[in-house]
Structure formats: C-alpha cells, structure tokens
Amino acid sequence: MSTISLRSLVAEATDRLRDVADAPEAESRWLVERATGLDATELRFALDRPVTEREIAHFDRMLARRVEGEPLQYILGSWAFRRLDLYLDRRVLIPRPETEIVTEVALAELDRAVAVRAARGDAEPSRAVDLGTGSGAIALSIAIERTTARVWATDASAAALDIARANLVGIGRHASRVQLAHGDWFDALDAELAGTFDLVVSNPPYVAEADELPDSVRAWEPVEALTPGPTGLEAYEVLVPGALTWLRPAGSLVVEIGETQAAAVRAMAERHGYAHTSVHQDLVGRDRAVVMRR
Structure with missing residues (x-):
C-alpha cells in the first residue's frame, strides 16, 4: 500500500491541469474517482486514505492523457447527457x-x-x-x-x-x-x-x-x-x-x-x-x- 493519499493525488492533478483545464480541481476529482472506483461522496470522506499501487498506475495513465490535451470525456469513457450516461470514445463527438x-x-x-x-x-x-x-x-x-x-x-x-x-x-x-x-x-x-x-x-x-x-x-x-x-x-x-x-x-x-x-x-x-x-x-x-x- 502506498503512503500517498487521495488528497495528494487530487492536489497533484489540480496543479498539473491548470494550463489545460477550465476547472482543474473538478477534473482532478473526476480522474481520482475513476481511478479508485469511488463516487463523489465516497471520495469526500476518503481523501486521507492511502491509494494502492494499482490506483496510482491507473490515475497516472489518465492524467498523462489529460495533460496532453485529450478531452476528459474520452479519458473517462463516459459522460452524462440529460438522463443518460453515455459511453464515448474518439469515434463520436462529445455531446454538449x-x-x-x-x-x-x-x-x-x-x-x-x-x-x-x-x-x-x-x-x-x-x-x-x-x-x-x-x-x-x-x-x-x-x-x-x-x-x-x-x-x-x-x-x-x-x-x-x-x-x-x-x-x-x-x-x-x-x-x-x-x-x-x-x-x-x-x-x-x-x-x-x-x-x-x-x-x-x-x-x-x-x-x-x-x-x-x-x-x-x-x-x-x-x-x-x-x-x-x-x-x-x-x-x-x-x-x-x-x-x-x-x-x-x-x-x-x-x-x-x-x-x-x-x-x-x-x-x-x-x-x-x-x-x-x-x-x-x-x-x-x-x-x-x-x-x-x-
């Protein structure tokens, strides 16, 4: 088990995304949620827990893609639209x-x-x-x-x-x-x-x-x-x-x-x-x- 906390991951991503994201902290939380499988409420109460090596590896891959400019929606692989949770990749436009x-x-x-x-x-x-x-x-x-x-x-x-x-x-x-x-x-x-x-x-x-x-x-x-x-x-x-x-x-x-x-x-x-x-x-x-x- 790593000694790095979820809070540290959010902070690291927020700092690295400042030049590519309009809402770097929100995007950072989404990436951490996806890497850990936690929802927003669960993450809020688990920010001080250590992350696993597997979670860090997943997070690092996603963060690297986002830093390169790839849209968050493609990295997450899904996005909300009205009442839908849509699967997405680069074969289709991101719904706005x-x-x-x-x-x-x-x-x-x-x-x-x-x-x-x-x-x-x-x-x-x-x-x-x-x-x-x-x-x-x-x-x-x-x-x-x-x-x-x-x-x-x-x-x-x-x-x-x-x-x-x-x-x-x-x-x-x-x-x-x-x-x-x-x-x-x-x-x-x-x-x-x-x-x-x-x-x-x-x-x-x-x-x-x-x-x-x-x-x-x-x-x-x-x-x-x-x-x-x-x-x-x-x-x-x-x-x-x-x-x-x-x-x-x-x-x-x-x-x-x-x-x-x-x-x-x-x-x-x-x-x-x-x-x-x-x-x-x-x-x-x-x-x-x-x-x-x-």
Whole structure:
C-alpha cells in the first residue's frame, strides 16, 4: 500500500491541469474517482486514505492523457447527457450542453405534432428520426423520455453506430423501440417510412472549414462530424428540403445550428415551403436550434 493519499493525488492533478483545464480541481476529482472506483461522496470522506499501487498506475495513465490535451470525456469513457450516461470514445463527438437544449426543443415539437394528430382522431404512437446520431444522445433521450415513441437513429459512420449500439444496450427495455440504420442522411431510411415521422431531428456538422476550433476539439474529435464543407451549411442543404418527404403533415424538422446560421437556415426553410419557422437559444442566449414545421 502506498503512503500517498487521495488528497495528494487530487492536489497533484489540480496543479498539473491548470494550463489545460477550465476547472482543474473538478477534473482532478473526476480522474481520482475513476481511478479508485469511488463516487463523489465516497471520495469526500476518503481523501486521507492511502491509494494502492494499482490506483496510482491507473490515475497516472489518465492524467498523462489529460495533460496532453485529450478531452476528459474520452479519458473517462463516459459522460452524462440529460438522463443518460453515455459511453464515448474518439469515434463520436462529445455531446454538449447545447445539444441538451436542442433535444428539449425537439421533444416539445414531437409532443405538439402528436397533439395535432390526436385532435384529428389519430392516436398512432409518435415516430422520430435522429439523423447523424453519433453516440445516440438525442435519439436515446427521446426513447427514454417519451416512452411510447418509436425512434430511428442513423449515421453515415459505421464506427459511430457501434458507439450508439453500445449506448442502446444501456437503456434497457426502451431499446426495443429504437432502430439503428447505417447510411448518409435520409439514404439510411427505408422508402416505406416516407411521410410517417412526426419529428426529424439532427445535430449535423456545421463548422465552416475556415472557422477556428479549440485545439482540444480539432485534434481529438472526428472532423467529419464537425465540418461539412466550406460554408458550414452543406448539411442543411440536404436536411431542409429532404425532411419534407419524410415528415407527416403536422411534423417538424429540428436542427442544431452555429450561432450565426439562423438566418440562412430559416431562409432555406422558407424557400422550400415550410409553414412556420422559429429560432431557439441556448443557456447563454446564443441561437442554437431552428424549428421548421411542415
């Protein structure tokens, strides 16, 4: 047994992470928790206990990765998103808090579309599709938060779908209502599904090639999930017109956007004949989602 305490590990990591982490002490505690298997409360009451050699070795490996700039979420191998604890690695983007807001907007639109149908005497369970699902964050959130919804989740990356499939296992009985499909945008869907969705939702790549990204993002996260082309609008040029084929008459397309893209995406929607568009902000007031109702 080592004479080094858990408190010492937290202090060491906090000092070494000051140049790479926005919250070095919080990250240090997460690393120590993962190395020891303790949760936050257990760690608080065990800070003075010695660590084992095995715990030190695990901690040192993780800390070295973080000092090199690798995102904490990949090092830990999981991250919280709404009610989910998602498995993550470099095959998929790290889900952001902004996307939790987009998911909230999407759920509200799904509820609205179902209510419109119900008023017309149509009680069929809701259907939603998440295009470019990555880790499955949006699709699986819909499945567990709307317990009668049928959900499709697609991705052009087979590697990303492997991550989504692992996360699908983690939602238990809700998984029976989720179907994963490999393919580029709408090409992943069976033709018989046309006109059956209450909701099409996507967090597509939207960073223009010339835009600057933090080193921790550009160096570690999959570039194909970040940048669609020169303008950053290329994915919307497929999604906005394409969704009309797949939505029910009362359905909605909800997309995450970059903070300067709302006007361009709304203009696309109006050009393609959507009946209503709206823009929703994230927690710091930046434009983050566009809703387009058929």
